[in-house]
Amino acid sequence: MSIRDALIVANPAARNGETRTLIPVAADILRAHGWSVEVAVTTSAEHAVETAAAGGSDGRLLVALGGDGLLARVAEGAIRSDALVAPLPGGRGCDFIRAVGGSRILDEAASALPFATERRVDVGYAGATPFLGVATVGYDSRANDHANQAPGWLPGGLVYAYGGARALLETRSTSITMTTDGRSRTFAGWSVAIGNSGHYGAGMKVNPDADLDDGELDVTTVEGLPRWKYPMLLPRYFKGTHIDGVDIRAARGREIEVSAPVGQRVYADGDIVGRTPMSFTVRQQALRILV
Template sequence: MAARRTLLVVNPASRGGRTRALVDPTRDILRSHGWDVEVVVTESAEHATQVAASVDPDTLVAALGGDGLFARVAAGVMTSGALMAPLPAGRGADFVRALGAPRHLREVASRLPLAIERRVDVGMAGDVPFLGVATLGYDSLANTYANDAPSFVPGALVYAYGGARALVHMDPHRISLRIDGETFDFTGWNVAIGNSGRYGAGMRVNPEASMDDGLLDVTVVADMPRYRYPAMLPKLYSGTHVDGRSVRAYRGSVVEVLEPTGADLYLDGDLAAPAEGVRTFTVKPDALRVLAPVSPAPSA
């Protein structure tokens, strides 16, 4: 039986460059399975997509990095038809969490031969794929600050750090959405459009989101006084923040953001290209082939 061809795609900037030290140990684990492993260190986000798009469909593309790299590699394998294995080496590992896989790199890499291939939905912001969440408003500003967080801030706290800074510098604004043809208007803080519905190292901003239902989940933080926002943030980890009043949840297959226009858009924690006018979000059901082991259920 021929050795499984595996392309290990590495984001050298992940975790402030510390991912480089994980390349050799990860390659050795994959080779211990009898796999033929080639390493590609990406030069840019676009390079990661190009590499994944150019492989043979029978290749396993193992992405070593964070959620931003996973989204870029996913965009590529959607073109090539190859199978993707996310290997967590970033701060958040939210896509891995959503898949129910272990969050520790060595455990994921060691258990890949036992994993079963599955297909998951992919969100689309125009023609740009995203796996987790697209955000506009407060979350986008928090992302900006989180990405610039000092290295001494633990991974689980970088979004809390970014959120605290964003709360100081932002005010509520007009939000207008059209979801499957129905329009909703608010004065509020934030819009989160979810495929997996997870971001921020474990936050469940779209608590009912699923990657196999062919739908996008939308969470809007609307009429909430500034002083109450910090008290809501811890609830994001349990998904208990949606109350139907200040925090509202919707679901649909086509989501259009009518306002704000020209606002910063983040996809899986990375800033998207600027765009004016209406932004349209859709979903491609079962568009991504994924290989990831599932964490064992806790014993009773």
């Protein structure tokens, strides 16, 4: 790989502030390989987008050091200039890195970067907001609310389990209207998960058949599931064996719309991106990444 100039775009708040201490580690490793490295510490999601858009316009590699939310915002900026993006593990979940088979140990990931291979991947859109992993409505979004407020001492792998347990106490099945490539249906359900990579919650394969370059989004709906069964699903989510075609169903399409219920929060890559009704679309191979 010929690139020797990199801009590390870092979220200092990731991992409850721990990522701030990882910035010099990543920079030193790349410099040891002969790279010229600059660092930009973000102050907001918008700042991350603008930093990436400006920083990638001169051909530099954009190195995203943070969680999946930061990576999505760096990708949003990179798409504007067709810049190359390299994700490094700096968040608690690192689900996109899991999806592409990268290391979640910073030293290993940064040391492998100079020998990585470029790949183009799809980008999902929740309304106008790009996402790389999963967008959610319903129970999963409520679980995200609580996961984002989880205690700092809780290990990353348990954050979503904590959020899910809290959400289970207050979420109710409701009438959901969803349209997939023009085919509409209404059902009583708990949640809709729309996946690009299909990974979320620090390793769960909510959309187990999702493919990052097939030009489609995968959809998993939790429908007629009794409340008492929910806690027993967690191991199956990590294995990707939870879809049974009855209580939990899978679909796929290029354009998904969730039109009801109205006013529910929509999360994508762990961040709130709006409320229903919302359309979800995909741009095939819109992002260049190193894996």
